[in-house]
Amino acid sequence: MPYDPKRIEPRWQATWREHATFRAEIDPRKPKYYVLDMFPYPSGAGLHVGHPKGYIATDVLARFKRMRGFSVLHPMGWDAFGLPAEQYAIETGTHPRVTTRRNIETFKRQIDALGFSYDWSREIDTTDPGYYRWTQWIFCKLFERGLAYEAEVAVNWCPALGTVLANEEVIDGKSERGGHPVVRLPMKQWMLRITAYADRLIADLDGVDWPEPIKKMQRDWIGRSEGAQLRFPVADHTDLAIEVFTTRPDTLFGATYMVLAPEHALVGVITTPAQRSAVAAYVEAAARRSERARVADAKTKTGVATGAFAVNPGSGERIPIWIADYVLAGYGTGAIMAVPAHDERDFEFAGQWGLPIRKVVDVKGQELPSTGEGVSVASGFISGLPTAQAKRRIIDWIESESHGKGAVTYKLRDWLFSRQRYWGEPFPVLHLEDGSVKLVGESELPLRLPELDDFRPVGDRETPLERATDWIVTTDPATGRPARRDRNTMPQWAGSCWYFLRFVDPRNDTAPFSPEAERYWMPVDLYVGGAEHAVLHLLYARFWHKVLYDLGLVHTVEPFQKLVNQGMILGASYRYFDDNISDDPSVNPRRYSFREVRASGEGSVASSDGRPVRARFVPNDQVQHSGDGGFQHASIPGLELEEVIEKMSKSRGNVVNPDEVVAEFGADSLRLYELFLGPIDKEAPWTTEGILGVFRFLQRSWRLLVDEDAPGEPARSLPEGIGTPAQARLLATTVQGVSDDVEAMRFNTAIAKLMVFVRDIARDAPIARDAADAFVRLLAPFAPHIAEELWERLGHRESIAYAPWPAADPALLVAETVTIAVQVNGKRRAEVEVAANAGDDALRAAALADANVQRHLEGRTPRKVIVVKGRLVNIVI
RNA sequence: GCCCGGGUGGCGGAAUUGGUAGACGCGCUAGCCUCAGGAGCUAGUGAGGGAAACCUCGUGCUGGUUCGAAUCCAGUCCCGGGCACCA
Numbered sequence: 008m009p010y011d012p013k014r015i016e017p018r019w020q021a022t023w024r025e026h027a028t029f030r031a032e033i034d035p036r037k038p039k040y041y042v043l044d045m046f047p048y049p050s051g052a053g054l055h056v057g058h059p060k061g062y063i064a065t066d067v068l069a070r071f072k073r074m075r076g077f078s079v080l081h082p083m084g085w086d087a088f089g090l091p092a093e094q095y096a097i098e099t100g101t102h103p104r105v106t107t108r109r110n111i112e113t114f115k116r117q118i119d120a121l122g123f124s125y126d127w128s129r130e131i132d133t134t135d136p137g138y139y140r141w142t143q144w145i146f147c148k149l150f151e152r153g154l155a156y157e158a159e160v161a162v163n164w165c166p167a168l169g170t171v172l173a174n175e176e177v178i179d180g181k182s183e184r185g186g187h188p189v190v191r192l193p194m195k196q197w198m199l200r201i202t203a204y205a206d207r208l209i210a211d212l213d214g215v216d217w218p219e220p221i222k223k224m225q226r227d228w229i230g231r232s233e234g235a236q237l238r239f240p241v242a243d244h245t246d247l248a249i250e251v252f253t254t255r256p257d258t259l260f261g262a263t264y265m266v267l268a269p270e271h272a273l274v275g276v277i278t279t280p281a282q283r284s285a286v287a288a289y290v291e292a293a294a295r296r297s298e299r300a301r302v303a304d305a306k307t308k309t310g311v312a313t314g315a316f317a318v319n320p321g322s323g324e325r326i327p328i329w330i331a332d333y334v335l336a337g338y339g340t341g342a343i344m345a346v347p348a349h350d351e352r353d354f355e356f357a358g359q360w361g362l363p364i365r366k367v368v369d370v371k372g373q374e375l376p377s378t379g380e381g382v383s384v385a386s387g388f389i390s391g392l393p394t395a396q397a398k399r400r401i402i403d404w405i406e407s408e409s410h411g412k413g414a415v416t417y418k419l420r421d422w423l424f425s426r427q428r429y430w431g432e433p434f435p436v437l438h439l440e441d442g443s444v445k446l447v448g449e450s451e452l453p454l455r456l457p458e459l460d461d462f463r464p465v466g467d468r469e470t471p472l473e474r475a476t477d478w479i480v481t482t483d484p485a486t487g488r489p490a491r492r493d494r495n496t497m498p499q500w501a502g503s504c505w506y507f508l509r510f511v512d513p514r515n516d517t518a519p520f521s522p523e524a525e526r527y528w529m530p531v532d533l534y535v536g537g538a539e540h541a542v543l544h545l546l547y548a549r550f551w552h553k554v555l556y557d558l559g560l561v562h563t564v565e566p567f568q569k570l571v572n573q574g575m576i577l578g579a580s581y582r583y584f585d586d587n588i589s590d591d592p593s594v595n596p597r598r599y600s601f602r603e604v605r606a607s608g609e610g611s612v613a614s615s616d617g618r619p620v621r622a623r624f625v626p627n628d629q630v631q632h633s634g635d636g637g638f639q640h641a642s643i644p645g646l647e648l649e650e651v652i653e654k655m656s657k658s659r660g661n662v663v664n665p666d667e668v669v670a671e672f673g674a675d676s677l678r679l680y681e682l683f684l685g686p687i688d689k690e691a692p693w694t695t696e697g698i699l700g701v702f703r704f705l706q707r708s709w710r711l712l713v714d715e716d717a718p719g720e721p722a723r724s725l726p727e728g729i730g731t732p733a734q735a736r737l738l739a740t741t742v743q744g745v746s747d748d749v750e751a752m753r754f755n756t757a758i759a760k761l762m763v764f765v766r767d768i769a770r771d772a773p774i775a776r777d778a779a780d781a782f783v784r785l786l787a788p789f790a791p792h793i794a795e796e797l798w799e800r801l802g803h804r805e806s807i808a809y810a811p812w813p814a815a816d817p818a819l820l821v822a823e824t825v826t827i828a829v830q831v832n833g834k835r836r837a838e839v840e841v842a843a844n845a846g847d848d849a850l851r852a853a854a855l856a857d858a859n860v861q862r863h864l865e866g867r868t869p870r871k872v873i874v875v876k877g878r879l880v881n882i883v884i
Numbered sequence: 885g886c887c888c889g890g891g892u893g894g895c896g897g898a899a900u901u902g903g904u905a906g907a908c909g910c911g912c913u914a915g916c917c918u919c920a921g922g923a924g925c926u927a928g929u930g931a932g933g934g935a936a937a938c939c940u941c942g943u944g945c946u947g948g949u950u951c952g953a954a955u956c957c958a959g960u961c962c963c964g965g966g967c968a969c970c971a
Binding site for chain 2: 219220223224227228230232234251252253254255266308332333334335337338339342343344345346350351352353355416417418538541542680683684685686689690691692694696697698699700701703704706710755756758759760761762763766826827828829830832833834835838859862870871872873875878879881882883
């Protein structure tokens with residue numbers, strides 16, 4: 008029987024399911040290994056081949072660790088609250104619960120077909136009241152500790168999405184999802200005090216094994232800066248002072264003016280009558296100016312003088328107070344002392360408005376503006392001090408003179424935690440008539456979402472939950488007094504902030520998880536997911552985990568010991584351009600190939616007449632090779648197409664559905680191919696031809712052990728033992744190499760080594776039984792279905808899932824002879840075969856004896872001979 | 885603008901971290917097998933020269949260090965990602 012994945016794979020998947028092969032058990036006799044994928048949002052579109060790449064990698068590790076004797080926790084679940092299901096509900100009236108359930112079914116079916124070793128008995132769905140009960144419970148803990156509070160804050164309101172967004176979800180004034188415009192509005196919102204953990208979120212990064220760039224992004228996001236807070240008295244206003252934050256208090260004597268953000272509270276108070284109209288106009292213009300426009304011309308710094316003056320507490324000078332939008336209202340105190348000599352922005356601004364520039368730090372080799380460290384000059388009592396000392400001295404002075412104090416500020420803001428949506432966790436709180444807020448009792452959790460049949464927001468800036476009147480209006484069970492429920496829900500991040508903890512004990516209904524399970528399984532040993540979660544999800548989850556640590560509920564400060572970001576799988580799409588910008592179906596568009604088009608501003612234009620054009624993506628079945636290596640349209644003659652390799656997406660028509668790949672080549676081939684493509688953390692393009700290579704490898708592996716033409720024969724009859732010395736050595740190096748590669752997640756080279764084994768093992772003699780046994784075990788983590796099948800055919804009764812991983816005989820890893828390269832003046836001239844333990848003299852002799860080497864020496868005596876044992880000999884003449 | 889990655893055959897990628905560049909795979913070429921094959925098997929495949937033995941060149945570019953550089957250093961050019969007036 009030939010290799011037939013369609014017969015093998017469903018059979019073994021069913022066997023694993025029936026025997027609960029992958030159920031994770033707490034086993035104190037075994038070391039544990041917790042390997043986790045970032046759980047997906049089950050979208051309606053289903054999976055494409057890019058999604059499972061990380062899941063394949065973690066599955067290989069999970070299976071490998073099981074065979075190495077670890078008790079492995081490898082779970083999967085669904086991050087199922089979120090906007091798309093709600094949007095779909097608004098459009099169609101289908102309840103998000105229905106959509107969510109359907110999507111989960113599709114995802115689960117697709118994932119299951121790939122033969123992953125998940126413990127499905129631990130499946131989690133964040134929308135399950137049995138789960139979000141504990142999400143609400145954790146919120147209560149946050150509230151009790153003063154880490155959740157309501158505040159009237161200027162929020163990012165997105166009219167198109169009908170909700171507020173966290174700062175992190177807004178990019179260039181547009182929503183991260185969908186790119187809709189966002190406006191700033193004051194609203195009462197739930198906030199989480201993540202800033203209280205800022206220092207620990209930075210410090211504890213040192214202890215985790217994460218990619219350095221990700222750590223750096225988190226540190227930058229938190230944006231800690233040390234310096235001083237300083238008060239500058241406003242001249243002629245005895246009771247007013249402007250608070251500023253600076254990281255360079257040592258430059259105080261060089262502060263020649265001040266700048267307030269246009270939104271600063273003092274602007275209206277201190278502006279002189281003469282400047283009032285100019286200032287008012289500027290403030291209004293700044294408020295209207297979009298984020299994008301402000302960033303776009305960051306080069307020119309606009310501003311206007313208030314007419315007021317402040318007193319520099321260092322020099323005692325009167326310095327003018329300006330307003331300008333290059334000072335951000337939201338950072339520090341919304342005001343700065345401007346030191347044009349030592350800050351590029353202040354330097355530009357001063358140059359533009361003719362403000363004085365005073366050098367107070369001598370920085371070697373730098374002209375003004377010099378922002379580096381140096382030695383203070385013209386700065387009174389700190390003159391002559393190097394920057395670090397000058398900072399300390401002046402902070403001491405500031406504090407003793409009560410001008411301010413040493414201070415630390417962060418870029419990180421408190422986390423805006425409420426959304427004006429339906430499909431999320433309700434807040435477990437009651438709003439009482441006196442304006443106070445109290446938690447609902449723990450016994451009343453979960454506070455379930457009320458049923459609705461209309462999911463649209465009510466009016467402007469209101470929430471869909473407003474429609475559930477008899478849910479909103481309630482009484483406080485403790486006092487019987489009237490109360491209202493919160494009309495907001497939690498953001499999608501909430502459920503993913505702690506799901507990795509629920510997995511350790513997912514059916515517990517008296518606690519979020521038991522201390523025993525947490526102590527055994529946590530922390531996550533390996534966490535794999537996309538780099539797009541580098542900041543948000545990982546920062547939020549770490550924050551919650553630290554709060555739980557402070558509550559004594561978890562025993563490690565960090566949840567994820569090792570983090571790996573898998574690279575994307577890219578798809579090829581093919582495009583041309585046309586001038587039908589408005590997508591009008593009635594016009595007959597003029598078409599252009601990519602050669603007739605150039606980029607211009609936001610879009611593309613035809614090179615010939617400069618008219619705007621739009622890219623059109625062609626379905627793959629309409630793409631033909633055009634002989635010269637290019638591509639052309641199948642049904643529009645002469646239309647040249649451009650190949651674009653990019654992220655798979657529906658709109659590009661470049662998605663590859665794993666179902667089709669599995670149907671044609673099987674799950675084992677898909678798994679092997681995605682790993683074989685290259686390093687796990689790099690992106691790589693998918694090609695349909697490429698998968699043939701790994702499919703052939705599996706066929707060869709099959710034929711190595713199964714005689715296809717012998718019906719009824721489960722496997723070839725193999726000689727006992729380990730085979731010839733050469734075979735034994737090949738096995739040993741393969742075992743060693745594959746083991747090392749898997750441990751280091753170098754899956755591509757591990758597979759290459761398995762291919763070499765299959766190619767060479769039966770070259771001179773049939774493969775021996777022990778070698779076959781070992782090979783199938785090496786193959787098992789990568790291609791588990793074919794491995795189970797072969798394992799059974801080799802006569803084993805138990806699943807290969809827990810068969811012990813083979814060990815390499817160290818004696819066999821040392822080759823008897825080695826091939827040494829011989830160089831003359833650094834150029835390779837020969838290879839000689841010598842005994843592996845040959846000494847330097849023997850190597851030298853062997854090298855000099857070679858005919859080609861002698862030819863290049865041309866009778867000259869070597870000046871120097873460099874011998875590298877086991878590698879090469881270099882003869883220098 | 886700043887900060888990270890990364891530039892190796894026609895393509896995806898290897899290279900024990902300073903020691904035979906191109907493992908493995910795709911594609912391509914030739915042969916075998918086959919009624920047939922987008923199947924299978926065998927061999928070849930960086931470029932140029934040469935019947936061959938071999939020779940020259942070759943890891944984005946320009947220099948440098950070294951017996952020896954894809955790997956280290958300096959400069960420079962591209963590509964991808966992140967941040968973007970954070971005081």
